[in-house]
Amino acid sequence: MALLAAVVLGLTVAPSAEADQYYTRYCPGGITPCVPDGYHHTYCFNGNWDAYWDRAFVHDAMQRFDHQTNYTIENKACGGSDIDVVWLPFNDPNTGILGAYQCVSVGASGRCRNAWIQLNAAKLTNYTHRRHSACHELGHSAGVSHDAPDNTDCLMSGLRDNWSYNNHHITHMNSGQ
Ligand SMILES: [Zn+2]
Numbered sequence: 494m495a496l497l498a499a500v501v502l503g504l505t506v507a508p509s510a511e512a513d514q515y516y517t518r519y520c521p522g523g524i525t526p527c528v529p530d531g532y533h534h535t536y537c538f539n540g541n542w543d544a545y546w547d548r549a550f551v552h553d554a555m556q557r558f559d560h561q562t563n564y565t566i567e568n569k570a571c572g573g574s575d576i577d578v579v580w581l582p583f584n585d586p587n588t589g590i591l592g593a594y595q596c597v598s599v600g601a602s603g604r605c606r607n608a609w610i611q612l613n614a615a616k617l618t619n620y621t622h623r624r625h626s627a628c629h630e631l632g633h634s635a636g637v638s639h640d641a642p643d644n645t646d647c648l649m650s651g652l653r654d655n656w657s658y659n660n661h662h663i664t665h666m667n668s669g670q
Contacts, residue, residue: 527596528636528669529577530604534564536578537571550620551580554627554656561658563667564635574598574607578634580627586615591652592626594633608634621654628656635666 536555542548552568559566571579575598591613598607610630617623628647637658642648646659658666 527599527605527608527634529608529634530600530602530606532564533567534558534577534635535567535569535575536580537569537576538580539571540581540583542580542582546582546614546623548580550624551627553624554631557628557656558631558635558658561663562635576607577605578631579607579609581609581611582614583611584614588613588616591616591622591650592630594630605634610634617652621656622652624656625653628658632658632662632666636669637662637665 534555536551538548538551555566555568558564569576593611594608595611596605596608598605600606610627610633612623612626612630617626625647629650632648637648639648639650641659641661642650643659645655645657646662647653647655647657648662649655
């Protein structure tokens, strides 16, 4: 059984060593990273933010995303169904989930027109961890997955401090439209 498992694992890993799951065109649905419908990334805040935390870390993450990529950003009021990222806090100490990205509306182009990013206040208890998770989920909203993260990149999962994208992910984000 051990040998069989090793062979199956080898077959699974080998072809994907150089592959990178980057969804350059179409939104497969669910929580899979999904390319948005343009390079102007609008965002708003929904839910009960003030009860949990200051939202400045979200603006930090959005501004670095703006600086590092070809995307432009705009903070808008929520409403309508074309906001690229709706930021939503939740508060659940009984889950391992720190944050989650979900495309909730796919446009005619097959790209995402409206996504949610949820962040768990109960698990993200300091500013740098919140900012890292904001960077991480925001990366998903621009189509990058967990492939090829390193210590310079916020697509590394977990409680971390880094809030930048590495060149690999920046290249993907800038060629996604
Ligand atoms: Zn992730």
